[in-house]
Amino acid sequence: MPSISAKVLIVDDLEEARWVLSNLIRQAGFVPVMAASGEEALACIRQEAPDLVLLDVGLPDMDGFEVLARVKANDKTVPVIMVTANGKAHDAARAVRAGAWDYVVKPFKNEDVVLTMRSALEGNLLKRQVRQILKPLRQADSLLNTMGNSAAIQRIQSEVERVAMTNFSVLVTGESGTGKELVSQAIHVRSQRAAKPFVAVDCGAIAESLIESELFGHEKGSFTGAHQAKVGAFELADGGTIFLDEIGNLPLAMQGKLLRVLETRRIHRIGSTNERDVNFRVVAATNADLLVMVDQQTFRADLYHRLAEYTICLPSLRERKEDLLFLVDRFLTQTNKELGKQVQGLSASAWGLIQRYNWPGNARELRNQLRRAVLLCDDPGEMIAPKNLGALDARRSPSEYLGPDQAEPPCPLDGGLRACPLCAPAALLASGSSLPLKELVGRVAVQVERALLLQALELTQGNKAHAARLLHIDYKTIHSKLKAYEISSTPFMRDSYKTAER
Structure with missing residues (x-):
């Protein structure tokens, strides 16, 4: 229950309305504070720090919505209930969109106003309690405690704190293994959605035929094998954050469907005739250069701009x-x-x-x-x-195998010594002299496979689907192998882009 000493600011230019509401607020056990104009209300908020604001839309000096915007800019946590004129439903909808807790319509019933005030005060008290619970979690989950304390990580921490409390879509970029999911989780934990789910989806690990079902869900019997209804990732993330990892691997056909969901905030399960409202914040991550992919027409420009409202680039x-x-x-x-x-x-x-x-x-x-x-x-x-x-x-830089004046010998796979250990058998034996032949051969095989993957990416300018076809393997296999070898296709894309620019 809200404290009996809760202050309620009444903002209305009509003295009679202020008198009626102030008596009602006293009877409810709260303390009324009054203002007759927008400027007076803003000054009163600074001086009195009310727990709740009852704000009339029609004020003599400024629009009630302008007052609401300035109140929220100063303190997002203060609940505001807008008082609108009878028949102006569009004012009510606009108030909620602008950040009001709720609205009441004149002429109102006293009990409705009291119930709305109690709901706002109790809801705000619950939010404060949640913030207090999450505060130590946010401090413990600081990137400085998980990634390091370098200037680069301090910069990323600052960017996370800057964007977390907004509802911006965030694109996190960086090579494989740089901590993109850690950063995405940090954004969620510091956001107003922290008490709600964080749902991660690896867009590169799901078969193209299943990705729509994974994201949006399906109804029972909607396709062969759909023996029961499935809730998709967007519904699971309702109220929270959905993390779309490896977003660059999303098929073009799905990119259009994802864009529509991001724009409408509504999802359509496979096999359903109904749309469902979903409230989510999207954070996407990629180790690919999406702008290059846009130029290559393998990634939609409109989807890129929808996802990259704010971008955080992680250093290697x-x-x-x-x-x-x-x-x-x-x-x-x-x-x-x-x-x-x-x-x-x-x-x-x-x-x-x-x-x-x-x-x-x-x-x-x-x-x-x-x-x-x-x-x-x-x-x-x-x-x-x-x-x-x-x-x-065994995977050291070639320069560590060579003397100061020795040039790196050519490699039949065009990858240098690091890509092909066959060009440096002495170094290979030296690094694994205690190993049996079978294990040495296995090590060579692993590195040759890695070199072939690198060469395929180079020949296809970083296009993983084309590289898979070149090697006569399916997309899922090349994706898993690149992940296992911790190979990023980004450098190959960048090289091709620079060449095209020249």
Whole structure:
């Protein structure tokens, strides 16, 4: 229940109306405060800090909607109930769209006004309680606690805090493994939708024939295999945030349907004749250059502009190596807890290896390598040594294999030594001298497969669907392999775009 001392500001230019409402508010157990104009109301809000505002639409000095806008600009948390004239339904609808809690229509019933005021005060009290509960969660979930404390992460944290409380659609871009979902979750946690669901959809991992059902749902019997009705991701995210990962992989036909949902805020289940209203905030992520895809006509320009109302670009790990120490410590602590071990850290040579490596798979690759290294440590209190980072050591930069004056030898796969270890058998044997032939062959096979994937992306200018056809595999297979090898198609798209521009 709202406090008995709750202040209610009455804003009405008619003295009789103010008198009637003030008596009603006292009888309800609240404290009335009165203003006869818009300017007087704004001054009163600054001085008295009311818990609720009853605001008449027709004021002598300014429109009631202008007062509402200025109140909300100053403090979004103050509930405002608009008082409109009889028969002006469009004023009521406009009030709610502008941020009013509710509206009452003149002439009103006293009990209706009291009920509306109590509802607004109780609802606002509940919102404050939720914000208090979420406040420590938001602080604990700061990106500075999960991604690092570099200037780049501080910038991203500031961008998240700037956009989170708005209803802007946000596009998060960056290479694979840079933390796009972490940033998207941080936006949700700091938003007014934090108490509602966060629903993630990987657009690249769902078969094209199923994506519409996954997003919008379907009715029972709407297609073969639809044995029961299914609620789609947009309905599941009602009131909260839907996260569309790998949005660049969405088929063109689905892009048009998604655009319509974003514009109308209504979804249509497959097999249904009814549309359903949905209230959501969309955050999308991609490791592709969507503007290049727009130029290539593989991504709709209108959908891009609808998604990219605000864009956050994440740097690669090689661009923020000052975060390496933080991330290594965090991942080691997590893995020790997971595996019940007490690995103390890294030897100087292992730390040097980690610092020199370029991390094409970014923080995800670093985490995977450290988890594997901790698993390979057998003794309590052991330090991670280069031998525990063998998989990483085998994928070092070509410059580490060569002398200062040696040029990199040509590779039949046009990928250099890193792409094709067959060109550096001595280095390969040196990095895995304790391994049996079968494992060495397996390592070569893995790297040749990776090199072929890179070459296919280069030949198709980063078009994953074309690359899949070139390699005679399906789209889902190439998507999973690129993800496993932590390969991004973005650099290939950018190169082709720059060439086209020249």
